[in-house]
Amino acid sequence: MEAPARAALTRPDLGRLGLMAVLGFSSGLPWALSGPTLRLWMASEHVPLGLIGLTANIGLAYLLKFVWAPFFDEAKPLFFGRRRGWLIPVQLALALSIAALALSDPARNVWLSLGLGALVAFCSASQDIIIDAWRIESFAPRLQGVALACEVWGYRVAMMVSFSGATVLSSYLGWHGAVGLVAALALIGPLAALFAPEPEVTRETTAVNLRARFTQAVVEPFTEFLARRGALVILAFVLLYRLGGALGDPMLSPFYLALGFNRTAIAIANGPVVLVCGLAGTAAGAILVARIGVGRALLATSVLQGAALCLYPLLGMYPHTPHILAGIAATEAFIGTFSDTAFLSYLSGLCAPEHTATQYALFSSLAPMALHTVAGASGFVVERAGYIAFFEICAAAALPGILLLLAILRFYPPKERRAKAA
Numbered sequence: 001m002e003a004p005a006r007a008a009l010t011r012p013d014l015g016r017l018g019l020m021a022v023l024g025f026s027s028g029l030p031w032a033l034s035g036p037t038l039r040l041w042m043a044s045e046h047v048p049l050g051l052i053g054l055t056a057n058i059g060l061a062y063l064l065k066f067v068w069a070p071f072f073d074e075a076k077p078l079f080f081g082r083r084r085g086w087l088i089p090v091q092l093a094l095a096l097s098i099a100a101l102a103l104s105d106p107a108r109n110v111w112l113s114l115g116l117g118a119l120v121a122f123c124s125a126s127q128d129i130i131i132d133a134w135r136i137e138s139f140a141p142r143l144q145g146v147a148l149a150c151e152v153w154g155y156r157v158a159m160m161v162s163f164s165g166a167t168v169l170s171s172y173l174g175w176h177g178a179v180g181l182v183a184a185l186a187l188i189g190p191l192a193a194l195f196a197p198e199p200e201v202t203r204e205t206t207a208v209n210l211r212a213r214f215t216q217a218v219v220e221p222f223t224e225f226l227a228r229r230g231a232l233v234i235l236a237f238v239l240l241y242r243l244g245g246a247l248g249d250p251m252l253s254p255f256y257l258a259l260g261f262n263r264t265a266i267a268i269a270n271g272p273v274v275l276v277c278g279l280a281g282t283a284a285g286a287i288l289v290a291r292i293g294v295g296r297a298l299l300a301t302s303v304l305q306g307a308a309l310c311l312y313p314l315l316g317m318y319p320h321t322p323h324i325l326a327g328i329a330a331t332e333a334f335i336g337t338f339s340d341t342a343f344l345s346y347l348s349g350l351c352a353p354e355h356t357a358t359q360y361a362l363f364s365s366l367a368p369m370a371l372h373t374v375a376g377a378s379g380f381v382v383e384r385a386g387y388i389a390f391f392e393i394c395a396a397a398a399l400p401g402i403l404l405l406l407a408i409l410r411f412y413p414p415k416e417r418r419a420k421a422a
Contacts, residue, residue, distance in 0.1 A: 013139075016139065016147075016196075017146060018150075019195060020138075020147050020151050020154070021150040021151065022154060022188060023135075023151065023154065023192055023193070023196070024153065024155040025154035025155065025158040025188065026127065027124070027131050027151070027155055027158070028155030028158030029158040029162050029185060029186055030098060030120050030121070030124035030162070031124065031155075031158075031159055032159055032166070033098060033120050033162055033166075033182060034121040034124070035055065036163050036252070037163050037166050037179070038101075038113070038117050039253040040167060040256075040257070041170070042110065043253050044175070044257065045106050047107065048379070049254055049382050050379040050380040050383060051379065052250065052379050053250045053251065053376055053381075054376050054379070055114065056246075056249070056250045056375035056376045056378065057373065057376040059368070060373075061121040061122040061124070062124075062368070063366075063368065064365070065128065065365075068129075072130055077089075080198065083133060083198060084196060087130040087131065087189075087193045088193045090123060090127050091127055091189040093123050094120065094123035094186055095186040097123050098179065098186055101113065101116040101179055101183075102175075102176050102180040103176065103180075127189070131151070135151060137199035138196075138197070156275055160271060164267040164270050166178040167263045167266060168263070168267040168268075169181060171263050221362060224352055225350070230408065230412035236404055237405055237408055238347070238363060240400050241302070241401045242343075242367060242401075243397045243398065243401060244305070244394045244401075245305065245394070245398075246374075246375045247375050247378055247394045248309060248312065248378070248394040250378045250379065251379065251387070254382075255312070255315075255316075255391075256325065259315065259319040260320045261319075261320075261322065261325060265322045265325065266325075268322070268326065269325045269326040269329040273329075274330055277330045277333040277334040277337075279337070280337075281333065281335065281336065281338035281340075282337045284334075285301065285338040285339070288300070289342055293414070294345045294346050294349060295346075295413055296409075298339075298342040299405055301335070301339035301341075301342045302339065302402050305335055306395055307395075308331060309391060311328045311331065311332070312387075312391040313391050313392055313395075314328075316388045343367070346414060347363045347367070349414050381393070
């Protein structure tokens with residue numbers, strides 16, 4: 001029974017999986033450039049912490065991409081087909097925006113650098129929309145998991161290149177040269193798209209107005225969820241689950257520099273070991289969810305996530321110690337992906353079968369809301385309270401999410417527990 005499934009992986013399938021990994025690399029490459037890499041660049045140029053914290057708001061494009069996603073479904077490009085015809089121009093625009101960011105100077109015109117970082121995030125979010133659509137339409141259901149794994153591997157390698165790699169290169173080439181090389185690497189994306197086959201999908205067209213499509217695509221999934229018992233409590237938990245980490249994230253790069261770590265030490269601490277720990281955390285999270293269920297796994301990982309934030313005040317007590325920095329970065333990477341696996345499993349269980357894709361997209365957009373909104377004020381908090389007190393506040397900010405989770409497990413348990421109770 002299982003042999004045919006294994007034998008069904010054909011040469012074209014392998015070719016598309018290879019392209020998926022390359023497109024995943026293209027998708028992950030810009031992420032750090034509008035986040036940790038840009039923050040480290042600004043911190044090394046002595047930009048005020050309040051302005052560095054505003055980089056958290058740049059990522060709003062990733063939260064709001066569902067707003068313009070229908071454009072790529074409905075508007076037909078002139079060349080290459082519906083997916084590649086939009087993917088290639090967007091990727092070229094992304095490479096140009098990264099090149100423009102490389103030519104900017106945060107020390108002289110920080111607002112221009114922030115604006116170009118936002119443009120990179122917008123082009124990157126648009127690319128993600130099209131790549132996800134290409135993956136879903138290009139692979140049979142039995143290959144979707146493998147295709148997603150290839151995309152994630154490519155994505156994580158690219159994240160390491162655009163953060164750790166660019167950080168190391170900046171010590172030799174300067175930030176302009178390092179980010180410029182990332183812009184050149186971004187050209188791998190349109191090259192892969194040229195070789196990618198256009199999905200063969202037959203679309204049914206129905207004459208409905210924009211308001212009707214918006215109601216069906218966005219309003220109905222929300223109203224269905226809000227009609228459930230405990231919907232507002234669950235929604236508050238989704239918004240607050242990552243609050244502590246979201247507040248702390250924008251200040252990590254400036255914190256490392258303030259402790260006396262040079263860019264090379266920061267890059268090494270966030271290099272291959274962090275990549276391996278992140279992948280191990282994902283696997284461990286999946287095993288934990290399978291063994292004890294998503295509810296208890298989520299509670300355990302929530303507590304660990306809050307505890308991990310307490311490591312940063314500890315690092316502040318032992319500056320100039322690269323091995324402690326590397327250990328904390330590795331621990332944070334493991335716990336981060338460990339907890340994300342349980343959290344994403346929980347979000348998946350919240351989706352109604354008739355609204356699975358839309359509700360998951362909306363939930364996953366709400367989850368990092370804190371990172372791209374209130375976290376923008378993190379720099380101003382550090383300027384007033386100092387780094388140690390700030391990270392203590394971040395650790396305390398994880399408590400509301402844990403308390404809400406306890407209420408959910410008691411009164412609105414996940415599907416698996418409801419099934420057992422029945």
